[in-house]
Amino acid sequence: MSTVVWIILLVVALLAGVALGFFIARKYMMNYLKKNPPINEQMLRTLMMQMGQKPSQKKINQMMRAMNNQNQTK
Template sequence: MNWIWFVLIGLVIGFAAGMIVSRFTLKSYLKKNPPINEQMLRQLGASMGRNLSQKQINQMMAQMKKNY
């Protein structure tokens, strides 16, 4: 009966450790490889019929970095 408790505690600790490690790994990956870059923003603006200035693109990139 004691071994069941060890297994359950081990699973809970393993789950918690896995969540923490995956969270930090994902944060560092997104910091190195943002999902949207300047070229994508230009294409998005063009698809909406707008030509975005460099200032607007810089503002949007700064806002996205702030949110990450």
């Protein structure tokens, strides 16, 4: 085979590998985040108690809403 064909095959294989790797990594991270959410209300409550604050449900809801809004704007 000529050199041009080998270069084209190499480029196609490289692009296919990058695309496949991206989708596999994306699927893995989505499953990981579904199983291990970054933070939830119980974690937030525990964190506030460790900092010496008495968490009310209103304050926890407010902080969760603020974190969700911050994540959506990124």
